[in-house]
């Protein structure tokens with residue numbers, strides 16, 4: 001059966017997402033930069049210049065606007081804004097303000113993420129999120145971002161994927177033995193408690209800057225699917241890795257849903273995808289239906305908080321597969337809207353090929369770039385997805 005296209009609800013966000021460390025280049029004061037050059041970690045290659053978007057953001061925004069997108073999610077970098085504890089850089093704040101103004105001038109509504117995985121080295125040296133005073137330190141940084149977000153920014157994300165932060169902390173405490181063959185390591189409970197507290201303090205700080213800003217956070221959704229008889233095991237496995245963070249968003253203005261693939265759970269726990277399943281460059285199972293499940297599960301847990309798909313995409317060097325994935329994923333979004341879910345936008349991961357936390361190999365971008373000249377090229381998927389922003393219609397499923 002073919003459904004008619006679903007019109008985007010009024011004000012629907014249509015865009016793509018990035019994160020500072022993954023595209024800017026030379027984020028030398030961050031914990032990740034140090035990790036990349038320490039020689040002791042599992043990092044395959046360092047980020048170095050990345051896509052040089054620190055300088056080339058006007059080209060990125062030009063392209064996105066030309067393609068038809070109306071929204072751009074990017075993050076601002078704490079390690080640049082507060083390079084030394086208590087010292088805030090007016091020049092870096094002005095840099096990010098120029099990005100906000102630059103987006104608005106091109107007809108792109110900026111969604112600003114305040115923290116996307118990287119912290120200043122001095123903050124990591126103190127002990128990071130579980131250190132004494134971490135809440136106050138992050139809150140002070142959030143307050144300092146007022147010149148960037150106070151005007152013209154409708155949506156602010158405090159922290160990207162807090163659940164992955166807790167999972168990574170758990171893995172580190174367990175001696176970084178690597179990820180299990182299926183599923184995720186056990187999150188560190190102390191980090192979970194700390195990051196929820198940091199989020200709530202940051203929400204108050206953002207509302208203090210401008211009460212009209214819609215503030216929330218974005219949660220990684222693994223689409224845990226219970227095999228017959230494994231419903232309770234699945235719920236118990238999922239709660240500390242996902243639901244606890246969705247529950248913490250109940251007082252927020254929106255919640256970001258980030259989904260790529262699924263994880264199936266049997267009575268003994270997570271099971272790997274079948275041997276013949278198609279896998280993407282991150283080795284995740286190709287599963288475009290994920291976003292629909294993620295939206296529905298989030299709505300069930302969070303209640304009436306509006307949903308925004310803030311990340312969804314596929315690491316592939318075959319843009320035809322990206323297009324196929326997109327068609328499947330958008331049909332799910334359209335179906336969820338049709339069923340009455342309060343979905344306010346779709347932002348694809350990612351606008352650009354980027355530094356995928358240890359390697360440039362998994363290419364998630366709608367736009368590629370030449371690593372020597374940094375020249376940008378829109379892929380066919382970018383043209384296709386951007387054009388939907390002009391028609392304001394989501395294609396229905398088959």
Ligand code: FCB
Pocket residue numbers: 019022160161164220258311349356357364
């Ligand atoms: C998410 C991250 C993002 C990117 C995508 C593939 O976990 O938020 O930075 O790595 O996955």
